[in-house]
Amino acid sequence: MxxxxxxxxxxxxxxxxxxxxxxxxxxxxxxxxxxxxxxxxxDIAAEDIDASEGESIEAVEESSSGTVVIKKVSCGKDNCKCQSGELHGPYKYVVRRQGNSLNWDYKGPVSE
Structure with a gap:
């Protein structure tokens, strides 16, 4: 039983x-x-993903754990190469909704 x-x-x-x-x-x-x-x-559509200033979205893919976003970012240091456009990364994030906002969970660097 x-x-x-x-x-x-x-x-x-x-x-x-x-x-x-x-x-x-x-x-x-x-x-x-x-x-x-x-x-x-x-399920977060690609058009819902916005790049902040100093960021570049490289890819947006759906997965079973959320939406996977690959992006390059600026570190914000004045004397860094990223200030002239050579951004750091790419880095992997899993994005999910949390209330009315998006929660970005950093997963680490992506090998190109």
Missing amino acids: PTHPTAPESLPQYLAEGVPKQDDEDLHALQDWIDDLLEYRQ
């Missing part, structure tokens, strides 16, 4: 107690909404 699944420890108590009380129809609706929310957070 299957055992009742336990909620993740990180889940707030009000959800861990409230979600199992829902009927099957509401659970399926909740699952669909969660899937849509995850897709919204991970």
